[in-house]
Amino acid sequence: MFHPRVPLVAALVLSLFGTPAVADRPNILVVIGDDIGWKDYGCYGHPSIRTPNIDALAAAGLKFTNAFLTTSSCSPSRISILSGRYPHQTGAEDLHMRLPAGGVFISTPLRKAGYFTGHMLKTHYGPNGMKQFDWYGKGVKEFGKFLDKAEAKPFFMWVGFRDAHRPYKAGALKPPHDPAQVVVPPFLVDTLSTRRDLALYYDEIGRMDRDIGRLLDELKKRGRFKNTLVVFLGDNGEPFPRAKGTVYDSGIGTPLVVCWPGQIAAAGVHNGLTSVIDLAPTFAEVAGIRKPSTMVGRSLLPVLKDPSQPGREFIFAERNWHNADEHIRCVRTRTHKLITNAYLDRPFGHPADCSRSPSWKDLLAARAGGRITGDQLQIFRVPRPAVELYNAARDPGEFHNLADQPASSGIRKRLEQALETWRQQTKDFPASRRRRADNVDRVTGVKFTRTIGPQVKEGKPKPLR
Structure with a gap:
């Protein structure tokens, strides 16, 4: 009331x-x-x-x-x-x-x-x-x-x-x-x-x-x-x-x-x-x-x-299904950001409107022709890192992953603890609980159906028809 x-x-x-x-x-x-x-x-x-x-x-x-x-x-x-x-x-x-x-x-x-x-x-x-x-x-x-x-x-x-x-x-x-x-x-x-x-x-x-x-x-x-x-x-x-x-x-x-x-x-x-x-x-x-x-x-x-x-000391954000299924979580401070990725064996799943754009096609062409930079190549890399850590103050583009750097172990631990506490307090679901089939090709960016697959709990998603 x-x-x-x-x-x-x-x-x-x-x-x-x-x-x-x-x-x-x-x-x-x-x-x-x-x-x-x-x-x-x-x-x-x-x-x-x-x-x-x-x-x-x-x-x-x-x-x-x-x-x-x-x-x-x-x-x-x-x-x-x-x-x-x-x-x-x-x-x-x-x-x-x-x-x-x-x-x-x-x-x-x-x-x-x-x-x-x-x-x-x-x-x-x-x-x-x-x-x-x-x-x-x-x-x-x-x-x-x-x-x-x-x-x-x-x-x-x-x-x-x-x-x-x-x-x-x-x-x-x-x-x-x-x-x-x-x-x-x-x-x-x-x-x-x-x-x-x-x-x-x-x-x-x-x-x-x-x-x-x-x-x-x-x-x-x-x-x-x-x-x-x-x-x-x-x-x-x-x-x-x-x-x-x-x-x-x-x-x-x-x-x-x-x-x-x-x-x-x-x-x-x-x-x-x-x-x-x-x-x-x-x-x-x-x-x-x-x-x-x-x-x-x-x-x-x-x-x-x-x-x-x-x-705020921390802000939190997430990514779930948007044409492609993801389970990504992040925590950010004024200076650093930590990201966790669940589906490491697949390239990142862009929204379909992004991957239909001329800008996406130019990226594909540059990659095929060997004209792509390391920063631009990151979105195509497989397997993806389970954890990403960036110094947002020094690296605003978030291109240099510090997660495995010994010098960054302290801030990584702090942010991992903050993210886990937030997930528990807000009752976030684990990546294993549910999946939804993609309706866009993660490599080419082509949306192959308008159908949105059902969520499947504790199992693999059924293929779209």
Whole structure:
């Protein structure tokens, strides 16, 4: 049961932010990009991607520089954020799994507390998730209709953008980004077709930014912007090889910008470790309601008030079935990351949209022609290491595995203990418990069927037909 009465600690914090009454509680607008990299915005230092509206939010609010997702897979990530639980806790850890009966999104206690709740565009969480909102809209242009419906009530709005999910085509943004000006990450091959692929991706980010501006303009026109907590983030990494679907920073790192006029100081920066598992509890505290007992995160309100506060000691993430089955877990500190892999005899299973891309085809061609670098070759290696350990501060690309280095034995032991404790506390399942058949070829990247195989417990998965 959710009590409208505010707990003492929450009341003290909320009094500092001036939200004492239901009518005065802030609106909450969450905008989440689809398949967007964590540093691909002007405010995060990207030299060529045009994101004026996101940059303006960061200038007016708080930018998190070390924010991380709980997984790098579309539906499991969104369900995790909305429920405040890790994917393996939600019962929807695999791609396309629906939120089970009994799963609770933050929209439900907010609605009980008097909020008018809505979501737009991409959902990807199934009927039980859909029914936990009062309103649904198919496009940004309908935001005004939602505000009309909300009337004077505080609102919670979740905008699930489809940008920058593949497939791409020219014309998403005018003028388009110049392939000559893109930044090719070291895990991709620097070819014209890869540059064009990246430029189209940039265009989709630019289009999303334009639509974010339209949402904000509507709020300002109606005089509701100043009492709205705006949060911008992504659901998983950019849709390129060794990014989306991985637990490298390129996969689980996310932009996180929070703007709340008059409550959060402008141009703030928080460099501490942050997990999106903490967003739902933050929304609960902002709204003056008790955090649901199912949520495992903690409120970020103290950090919003004082960005100099330290962040988390550890963040945790996982990868399960996403076109190919995986059981990968990771723990990260400010300086190091440890990854455990279960299926060592197979190459890494990329999401199908990544392995259909021109960038993937260029990697295959470079490998066949002997023109590939050691860093680019890592995603093809078999057997894979059971444990990976990286010094993220010195090796941000996570290319140099230190797991077997004697000098790294101390940090490896510490992180292995932290990961095991987290797995026990969150009741994570072992790799041996269940498997699901792949529907994409791990070597060629070809998706050979749209069928999703059943989970098979304590055994080998049946072949797809």
